[in-house]
Amino acid sequence: MAGVSLTFAVVLALYTVVILAIGIAGFRKTKTEDEFLTAGRSIGPWVGGAVLAATQISAGTFVGTVGRHYGTGVSWVWIWPGLWLGWLVSAIFVAPKLREFGAATVPDYLAARYRSQLARLLSALVIIFAYTILLIAQYQAAGEIFQVLFGVPPIYAMIMLMASTLIYTMLGGVRSSSYIDFLQTLLMIAGLLMAIPILVNAVGGLHVAGKYLGSMDPRLTGWWYNGREILGFSLAFGLTMAASPYEMARYNSMRDPATVRYAIGVNFLFQAIIGSSVLVLGLLMRVAFPRLASWDQASSVMALNLLSPIAGSLFLIAMLSAIMSTCNSILLVTAAGVSHDIYGKILRPGASDSVKLLLNRLGIVVLGAFPVWFALKKLSDVQSIVVLQTEFVASFFFVPMVMGLNSKFGTRAGCLAAMVGGFTACLLWSLYGRPRMPDINPAQAGIVASAALYFTVSRWTR
């Protein structure tokens, strides 16, 4: 414990110095709002791929997904094909076309494509709402990790995470964030890969682990979730990834549409390594510690009680990196929603670049601090929070984004109906439908309603 704590403190200090240095370097190069939001469209495929992976791989993966595998076994792994299908949809139908369009933010695109300031306002508000929920999950995960590791109240971890992420995001915008994301992706992969051999050695091998898991509960090595549940989760994650504003915002920082496609391929590679490592670690932790206080503690207990001080510290830094990289993307996209989309395009269209840049930075501070209160209430486990926000984002954005980029059929009214209808259907299904029919995911209900409204209203109003 003391060994890990001391080593972790040293590694954390080094890590903070490096990311702050990158943040300051980015600050020197960032003079305009466009630079802040798109890094001068200079990001290449490898850094771009790492950015996409780092943005998606979050507390939900390191804490929540490890926790899900710990608690429910192998079958949660089947959400990954759905997720990758979402990336494939993005690579073919969304990302290159969005990059070619050249909008700085997703609300920018929706407003231009459907000629609707209301579409801009609604999408900016949903981005702020849904990603605030996701930020709650990130803070909650950080609190959980530090509580297990150092026994400190979660509020301290949340403040530390918030402060460090806010500083580098606020200083360097997308440019610094991209290079920091690249470093963080490498750290995540190293942290996971280094943990596996130690854990395998401790439990006596993978075949031994499989035998015990099957004996503890056959569902751990078989099907914990049924096919419909898996399909529901996969679709929710996949469809969200295909049209996720915080990922789409990053396409705009890449050099050109070809770079975006290449980056999605690189992202696949990173995610395959991370996804399979997380599966193995979750299962092995269940063998080593069958009953923890919560599923979400599996990762931090592993770092503390199984790994050596150096490997444990590296793993904890990797976890923090996953959380920080996602927080950083969320903050960039939500602050842009406030300053660029709501203030700069609706409230004060003539606002100067310097005012919008300042507002972006202030927005990051305010939107970064607000979710701490909710995170302290700890309303659910991390993965459930992540799932909840993906359902709302998919229901709201998927149909108008994918159809808008690939067809001229949709009208302004069709887009608005799809957005509002999809979101409402998802909300109503979450509250009233799911308790009666748990096999149907709210995102499925939301997307079906959204698509039906998009086609019907567009046809009616053409």
Next chain:
Amino acid sequence: MIPCLVRVHRYSSLFLVLLLSSPAAAQSVGYLRSFDASIRLRDGAPTEVAVRLSIDGLAAGAPARFTLLQYEGRPLMSVTATDGASRPLAIATSVAGAVVHVDITAPADSPSVELRYNIAPGDRVPLPVPAAPPRSGERPVQLTVRIPDGHEVVGSTFPPLDQDLRTRMAGVPAFVLVRTKPAQQVTLFDRWVTASRLNDAAIIVLMLGSTVWWLGRRRSE
């Protein structure tokens, strides 16, 4: 349920979804307050395990289940359970695949239980994992390992133990892994080349290697 609904209403009905979907909501087996295990390894003789534990919220007379992994097919021997006043408790063991379940009835007037058993010598010593999890943020589990006189620990242990072969942690490990050798047979290799040290060395080499590569690349650019 009512206080939950009132609380949730304050955060807006949307967050009801979070509460209803929480997997932690179904907890009803109590919480582990303390778990103090003593493992005594003996040279060529069965290992002795004694665990004293207490569970909050476990009603008197309620069933309590402990699960143990059955490593290398080694059966548990001489399994006994007593309450805090050393009175014997009814006990039933059953094997389910590769795990052993030990079921006892919670004592009527004492919050603590003591389980004792022996197991044939081997690398891994299984521990009885109660169905009750610890509370979040607490570290109620304490392990102490005693090794045969004249022996030394070789390689990495699971969980990592301090110099006195003790540790305190947040969850009950399914087993304890401690390998020993007579002191005169322990080589420098045994003492220094462990899985975790090899792992640490790999991390350091990787980090230094990538830093040197990156610096070289920047210089050449």
